Amino acid sequence: MNYSELKQIFQKLKRTSSRENLTAHIIFTEDSFDEPYSLLSRTYSVSSDNNGFWTGLISRSIFAYCLDVTSDQGVRLDWYMEEEGNPSGWKVEDCYILEQMRDTAAIPALSRTEQDDGTTCYFFGDTTIRVRESREDGKLCLEPVAGDQVACGEWADLPIDRVYGYCTLLERQLKKGER
DSSP states (O other): OOHHHHHHHHHHHHHHOTTOOOEEEEEEOGGGSSSOOOTGGGEEEEETTSGGGSTTOSOOOOEEEESSTTSOEEEEGGGTBGGGTOTTSBOEEEEEEGGGSTTGGGGGGOEEEEOTTSOEEEEETTEEEEEEEEEETTEEEEEEEEEEEEETTEEEEOOHHHHHHHHHHHHHHHHHHHO
């Protein structure tokens, strides 16, 4: 989806259900930057609970977190984005809402299998995600390794940004199960 569509969905959500939040990944074009960056370094995670998506607020801030954790964390995207009024700013290549990705409804029925290489596979619907599990301050953390889905009857590799998205959703689901 394009950024305008994403913004409209987030704004409508905040008008109709102020407590509910969605998460999106925004990917910026390679030519938005002076040097080459990987897909993860050009992908930012953003919540619908940013001021920029609420109507009637003076602040239009949109804070986001780069999937490449060595890069920008808590950056104000609205200061950098062409779509937010910066003529020579970063241009959106693609964006998508994590909760609307394929097979997310199947996550509660996931199955988990530990692999001989120390990774763990999660299976739900037609999706498989391989991760490294760890705990930080008692909280389960999933480090994305790879993922694939059935597409047109054949398995297709998922781009790493999508694997990160599924890991975010899996962590939320597993956190619910720990309560």
